Amino acid sequence: MGAVTGLPDLLRECAPQVLAAVVRRYGDFEACEDAVQEALIAAARQWPETGVPEHPSNWLITVASRRRVELLRNETARRRREEAVRQEPAPQVRGDDELALLLLCCHPALSVPAQVTLTLRAVGGLTTAEIARALLLPEATVGQRITRAKQRIRDTGTRFEMPAPGALGELGERLTAVRQVLYLIFNEGYTASSGDALNRVELTREAIRLTRQLHRRLPDDGEVAGLLALMLLTDARRPSRTGPDGTLVPLAEQDRRRWDAAAIAEGVAIITHTLARAPIGPYQLQAAIAAVHDEAARAEDTDWPQILALYGMLHALAPSPMVTLNRIVARAMVDGPEAGLAALDQIADDPVLSRHHRTAAVRAHLLELADDRDGAQEQYRLAARLTLSRPEQRYLESRAARLL
Incomplete structure (x- = not known):
């Protein structure tokens, strides 16, 4: 057992992995989410006293799985399945689980607004209030969208699975919402919409990690590449966005020597390669704008006419x-x-x-x-x-x- 430090952040980090693993095993997104929420509540109560388990995700998966089995007891038609499930080991975290969960939440059966809100909740781990601020919507509206989206997934019998490698058409139907969701998660982390901290690094890292996964799976998709480049080029400035006391430092006043040169180089390489071969899209243009800013050694060296032209496009x-x-x-x-x-x-x-x-x-x-x-x-x-x-x-x- 380890000491409890940063428990809310740890639970937020584990939640998408646990939910993905439980949904993959048992199906029924809404019931599995309820079971995972109960497991998270149990951890929040127990771990401060007992310490964090060596493998916190596995602990949460086990507790959530037990709760899901208990729910199955009340479903007469599934009693045989319950008995079979009892004999199976608890599911484990798998490499593509979170990406599959992302695609499930962005299923074409859902409207794009529903896809965005559900994915921010299930994969991004944002609260309803955070999602409302990110989308500039009332909190009640977001809550209704999440409830209806889960109901729609249940009603349509949508399965938790990755599209087949050759089914790029099905995958393409979901990509618009997937990219938008990842960008919203990144933005909420890069400039938190409320609270004492300007940055929420766990969210920017999660968004970049998931976007890298998507880029590895779809290396020829220009907008996925553009989104990854945009995130890298933007996040590269994070070390100089705040002063020692946490105060915001505007772009023109930042110490550019503190910018992440490796992230800038990677982002510039990605967007340069992508613009030369792929149809131009919005994320690529935003990445190109970020690259112009990042390549200026001083604020006064910024090529504003080029930025203006890119914003026109x-x-x-x-x-x-x-x-x-x-x-x-x-x-x-x-x-x-x-x-x-x-x-x-x-x-x-x-x-x-x-x-x-x-x-x-x-x-x-x-x-x-x-x-x-x-x-x-x-x-x-x-x-x-x-x-x-x-x-x-x-x-x-x-x-x-x-x-x-």
């Missing part, structure tokens, strides 16, 4: 509120803050951007560059009120205080 291919906002920032860096402020005025009625803290933060920065100190101070304070991330709040409040 991205906006034409996959428009979204955040793409619009980032394109405005690039426009301001090329044509001046007044051009950026004029563009912000044109999106003032956007239902998403008008309530998002990043819009106020961008306006504040551009007003500061335009030497409107009072206006910038007001917008920094508005942005601080709109975000739930305490590191971002402290940073934005500090920017406002500088302008007093």
Whole structure:
């Protein structure tokens, strides 16, 4: 037995592996998830007193399997199956289990929004509240989506299995949601939507790990490669995104010597190779933008005209509120803050951007560059009120205080 340290993180890390193993053995996603949740609760109660088992995932799988067998006792039609299950050893974690679970949650029988929310819950380990913030949705809506998605999986009799190697058509139907889910998990880890910490490293690592698995299985898929490159190029900056006291450091002020050179080199190599051979997609364009930032030795060396051109392509291919906002920032860096402020005025009625803290933060920065100190101070304070991330709040409040 080992000492209990970081128990919530350990349980979050084990949960997807345990759920995948139990679903593979017994089927019935919803019942297995209930059994795994009970096992996690049991661990949270027992391990602080008894210590963490040598193999925590195996312990959780055993407890969850026992609970699933107990549930089978109440199902008359499955009594024979129950007896057979009793004679079998508990399932073990298998290399492709989590990827199979990911594909199960992104089954075509589910709508894309349902696929995203269910996978964030089952594979990413995010809470309903975290998913709601990531998707900019009410928490109640997300809870309903998860419940309905599990019901849909049960009603359709969807099986837990990897598509056959030759069934790429079936796999392709799920890839859009799979990529979106992995990116959302990464983003929640890279910039946590709430709490005291800016980064949740366990989530970024999990997203990169799962994306590597997907890339190994589908090496010719340009968008999977682009997504992996984007994650690597973005996460490479993490060591310099916070100061010694945990405060946020903006991109232009980061010590680039602390960036992860190996991750940058890998990401640049992946996106360079992919752009030369695959049809261009949104993740590839975002990776190319990240590469331009990462290859600049100093902030003032950044090739903003190239970034603006890439955002123009991205906006034409996959428009979204955040793409619009980032394109405005690039426009301001090329044509001046007044051009950026004029563009912000044109999106003032956007239902998403008008309530998002990043819009106020961008306006504040551009007003500061335009030497409107009072206006910038007001917008920094508005942005601080709109975000739930305490590191971002402290940073934005500090920017406002500088302008007093």
